[in-house]
Amino acid sequence: xxxxxxxxxxxxxxxxxxxxxxxxxxxxxxxxxxxxxxxxxxxxxxxxxxxxxxxxxxxxxxxxxxxxxxxxxxxxxxxxxxxxxxxxxxxxxxxxxxxxxxxxxxxxxxxxxxxxxxxxxxxxxxxxxxxxxxxxxxxxxxxxxxxxx
Amino acid sequence: xxxxxxxxxxxxxxxxxxxxxxxxxxxxxxxxxxxxxxxxxxxxxxxxxxxxxxxxxxxxxxxxxxxxxxxxxxxxxxxxxxxxxxxxxxxxxxxxxxxxxxxxxxxxxxxxxxxxxxxxxxxxxxxxxxxxxxxxxxxxxxxxxxxxxxxxxxxxxxxxxxxxxxxxxxxxxxxxxxxxxxxxxxxxxxxxxxxxxxxxxxxxxxxxxxxxxxxxxxxxxxxxxxxxxxxxxxxxxxxxxxxxxxxxxxxxxxxxxxxxxxxxxxxxxxxxxxxxxxxxxxxxxxxxxxxxxxxxxxxxxxxxxxxxxxxxxxxxxxxxxxxxxxxxxxxxxxxxxxxxxxxxxxxxxxxxxxxxxxxxxxxxxxxxxxxxxxxxxxxxxxxxxxxxxxxxxxxxxxxxxxxxxxxxxxxxxxxxxxxxxxxxxxxxxxxxxxxxxxxxxxxxxxxxxxxxxxxxxxxxxxxxxxxxxxxxxxxxxxxxxxxxxxxxxxxxxxxxxxxxxxxxxxxxxxxxxxxxxxxxxxxxxxxxxxxxxxxxxxxxxxxxxxxxxxxxxxxxxxxxxxxxxxxxxxxxxxxxxxxxxxxxxxxxxxxxxxxxxxxxxxxxxxxxxxxxxxxxxxxxxxxxxxxxxxxxxxxxxxxxxxxxxxxxxxxxxxxx
Numbered sequence: 001x002x003x004x005x006x007x008x009x010x011x012x013x014x015x016x017x018x019x020x021x022x023x024x025x026x027x028x029x030x031x032x033x034x035x036x037x038x039x040x041x042x043x044x045x046x047x048x049x050x051x052x053x054x055x056x057x058x059x060x061x062x063x064x065x066x067x068x069x070x071x072x073x074x075x076x077x078x079x080x081x082x083x084x085x086x087x088x089x090x091x092x093x094x095x096x097x098x099x100x101x102x103x104x105x106x107x108x109x110x111x112x113x114x115x116x117x118x119x120x121x122x123x124x125x126x127x128x129x130x131x132x133x134x135x136x137x138x139x140x141x142x143x144x145x146x147x148x149x
Numbered sequence: 150x151x152x153x154x155x156x157x158x159x160x161x162x163x164x165x166x167x168x169x170x171x172x173x174x175x176x177x178x179x180x181x182x183x184x185x186x187x188x189x190x191x192x193x194x195x196x197x198x199x200x201x202x203x204x205x206x207x208x209x210x211x212x213x214x215x216x217x218x219x220x221x222x223x224x225x226x227x228x229x230x231x232x233x234x235x236x237x238x239x240x241x242x243x244x245x246x247x248x249x250x251x252x253x254x255x256x257x258x259x260x261x262x263x264x265x266x267x268x269x270x271x272x273x274x275x276x277x278x279x280x281x282x283x284x285x286x287x288x289x290x291x292x293x294x295x296x297x298x299x300x301x302x303x304x305x306x307x308x309x310x311x312x313x314x315x316x317x318x319x320x321x322x323x324x325x326x327x328x329x330x331x332x333x334x335x336x337x338x339x340x341x342x343x344x345x346x347x348x349x350x351x352x353x354x355x356x357x358x359x360x361x362x363x364x365x366x367x368x369x370x371x372x373x374x375x376x377x378x379x380x381x382x383x384x385x386x387x388x389x390x391x392x393x394x395x396x397x398x399x400x401x402x403x404x405x406x407x408x409x410x411x412x413x414x415x416x417x418x419x420x421x422x423x424x425x426x427x428x429x430x431x432x433x434x435x436x437x438x439x440x441x442x443x444x445x446x447x448x449x450x451x452x453x454x455x456x457x458x459x460x461x462x463x464x465x466x467x468x469x470x471x472x473x474x475x476x477x478x479x480x481x482x483x484x485x486x487x488x489x490x491x492x493x494x495x496x497x498x499x500x501x502x503x504x505x506x507x508x509x510x511x512x513x514x515x516x517x518x519x520x521x522x523x524x525x526x527x528x529x530x531x532x533x534x535x536x537x538x539x540x541x542x543x544x545x546x547x548x549x550x551x552x553x554x555x556x557x558x559x560x561x562x563x564x565x566x567x568x569x570x571x572x573x574x575x576x577x578x579x580x581x582x583x584x585x586x587x588x589x590x591x592x593x594x595x596x597x598x599x600x601x602x603x604x605x606x607x608x609x610x611x612x613x614x615x616x617x618x619x620x621x622x623x624x625x626x627x628x629x630x631x632x633x634x635x636x637x638x639x640x641x642x643x644x645x646x647x648x649x650x651x652x653x654x655x656x657x658x659x660x661x662x663x664x665x666x667x668x669x670x671x672x673x674x675x676x677x678x679x680x681x682x683x684x685x686x687x688x689x690x691x692x693x694x695x696x697x698x699x700x701x702x703x704x705x706x707x708x709x710x711x712x713x714x715x716x717x718x719x720x721x722x723x724x725x726x727x728x729x730x731x732x733x734x735x736x737x738x739x740x741x742x743x744x745x746x747x748x749x750x751x752x753x754x755x756x757x758x759x760x761x762x763x764x765x766x767x768x769x770x771x772x773x774x775x776x777x778x779x780x781x782x783x784x785x786x787x788x789x790x791x792x793x794x795x796x797x798x799x800x801x802x803x804x805x
Contacts, residue, residue, distance in 0.1 A: 003490050006492075006493060009493070010493075010498075010501075014505060017505070018509070021509060021513075021545065021546070024545065025513055025516070025542060025545075028537075028538055028541045028542065029516075029517075029520075029534070029538060031537075031538075032534055032535045032537050032538035032541075033532045033533075033534060034532060034533045034534070034535055035530055035531065035532055036530070036531035036532065036533065054533065066743065066744070068743065068744035068745035068747075069662055069664070069743050069744060069745035069746070069747040070662060070743065071660060071661065071662055071743070071749055089660075090660045090749075091384075091660050091738075091740035091741075091749050091751050092740065092741065092749075094720065094721045094722055094723055095720060095721075
């Protein structure tokens with residue numbers, strides 16, 4: 001091969017590799033994108049019924065219940081406007097507490113209960129998931145009488 | 150008094166760093182010997198005062214000086230002394246100071262070992278390092294000063310985050326930072342080369358050992374972080390594709406590409422501009438990592454906005470460093486072209502593919518890490534990118550890389566005659582495939598496609614790595630540290646692949662409620678829950694479980710997982726009970742009291758997981774061995790500028 005043809009070959013090979021990789025990457029990206037909804041959006045029916053998503057909010061005080069001796073736990077998360085019941089079977093994170101901000105990953109079942117596969121609480125007692133903080137802030141702003149848009 | 154001394158020392162160090170940068174750059178530009186003579190003393194002074202500042206902060210922590218805001222926020226009088234020292238880098242301000250100290254140490258090392266370099270070149274390297282240091286010190290003094298007093302002083306401190314009260318995490322930041330900051334040396338060499346308008350094979354030879362040492366620390370640092378996450382975060386995973394982890398992994402990928410590309414530049418005078426670009430990229434990633442992790446941008450754009458001054462400074466600094474370097478690159482790199490040809494079957498080609506694949510992997514991880522932030526910034530619906538994407542994005546380029554690695558190690562420069570290696574490598578492949586089936590079926594009782602691919606790749610890689618050194622020794626040839634280091638590092642990659650394949654294919658995890666007296670069977674082991682008792686540590690109280698593990702009636706281990714509550718921060722913390730072994734880890738963690746006498750318990754069987762970290766350590770060991778090569782030391786002897794030695798390059802496998 002002449003150096004010129006060889007260079008052409010290398011360029012084409014790299015180009016082909018990169019475009020195949022890019023196509024696959026975009027596809028995988030779409031499949032793995034996980035949307036976040038706050039409880040109000042879930043109650044308003046904006047969240048998908050047929051695929052997994054994340055929901056976040058504060059765990060309502062007094063809402064955590066479980067059958068003694070069982071891994072099954074139920075609790076409610078709220079953005080202080082609307083609430084979503086969540087059921088989860090497994091080990092909760094160390095910082096899971098009532099009044100604490102959490103994010104759960106899972107899907108909605110027919111009766112409107114969010115069945116979580118994973119529950120996250122960050123390792124900082126003052127931490128509020130940014131999504132939760134944001135939606136709480138937005139709600140405070142749009143609350144009646146606050147005057148802000 | 151001591152904090153004020155530290156504050157003052159830091160200001161003096163900033164002045165000296167500016168002198169180091171100014172006299173270095175100006176002296177090299179106008180060829181003023183007297184100005185250049187200022188640079189090295191400035192480096193020494195810079196080092197002394199930065200160390201003094203750091204020492205003052207450490208002293209304040211050890212002495213429990215809670216009149217310092219930073220100490221009060223991150224330490225406590227009940228904290229053991231070792232962790233009081235580690236608490237220095239437990240939060241943003243102190244980590245920045247640690248970064249500055251590590252940079253001062255690297256700069257001093259460069260000043261000491263670079264006496265053999267041409268005067269203007271050495272001065273420019275030190276000047277660029279001085280500029281980086283000055284940037285960090287300005288940032289620290291202006292927005293994140295750890296020496297700020299608290300009025301009135303706190304009676305006691307807020308304590309160090311209990312997660313950080315751990316040996317691995319105490320030493321993880323300094324080691325990781327040594328790696329991060331070490332990439333600034335490669336970066337400075339690249340900038341100096343562009344300023345100097347000189348980039349030859351000798352330049353690559355000067356740069357290589359620095360880059361390899363930095364890469365080695367980065368490797369160990371990341372492995373420590375992963376190990377810590379495994380046993381301390383409580384839940385037995387070894388990698389989560391968390392933005393914080395990605396931030397440390399992207400510079401590693403870039404640095405790995407860089408050490409391979411430098412090999413080509415040194416041996417063959419090729420890939421010059423690409424090497425420069427990688428040096429810039431590696432340091433940019435490490436800046437991104439350091440800043441963004443600590444300032445919280447990666448987890449939340451909103452946390453970033455809580456301190457606009459800090460955010461603005463970070464962005465400006467990143468822009469100046471990266472933008473400035475790239476502008477210089479665009480201006481100067483075209484003049485540093487490579488004129489040399491190589492065949493398609495040659496070590497150059499293999500290393501080219503290595504670089505492309507590593508950079509693609511880094512790019513995909515960058516995309517997954519930054520995309521959610523970008524979307525958030527655009528005020529679009531919030532998204533997160535899950536681990537499956539990252540697994541895919543990493544595996545897709547890595548599988549071909551591993552396949553190429555086995556061959557590439559044996560390819561000669563310029564023109565490889567692969568025919569002579571084909572047979573032994575294919576035989577090794579067949580043996581590896583057979584052994585993989587044996588391990589999978591006889592050892593673990595099942596064999597999936599990915600498992601077989603992984604095990605075969607791992608075993609073949611290890612065999613392939615050992616082939617060259619063994620054949621050299623057998624034929625009585627000398628074995629240079631370069632060749633040996635390369636073989637060891639690639640053997641480490643094989644160990645790592647073995648560990649990943651083993652644990653991802655055969656791990657078993659069970660979450661269940663257990664009462665004292667219950668027995669759980671996981672992975673052929675019986676875990677008997679014998680009871681609970683109370684335990685106390687220096688600054689925490691704990692509930693401790695007692696588990697006896699048996700296999701076929703024989704006792705294998707007793708595990709004592711704990712649920713701790715630290716007195717000051719009152720957070721519960723899971724301490725897993727782990728039995729370590731060559732073939733498996735056994736892992737028990739206590740969840741919470743479920744009532745009715747039961748606790749939630751996570752029991753895990755983690756086969757071969759140790760090889761993940763062992764592999765990383767072996768890779769790092771390869772790096773150490775390779776840097777001891779004599780030709781790097783010969784730099785001191787003021788070699789004349791080497792002419793491209795393409796014609797005389799040995800035909801076969803003369804080091805990486």
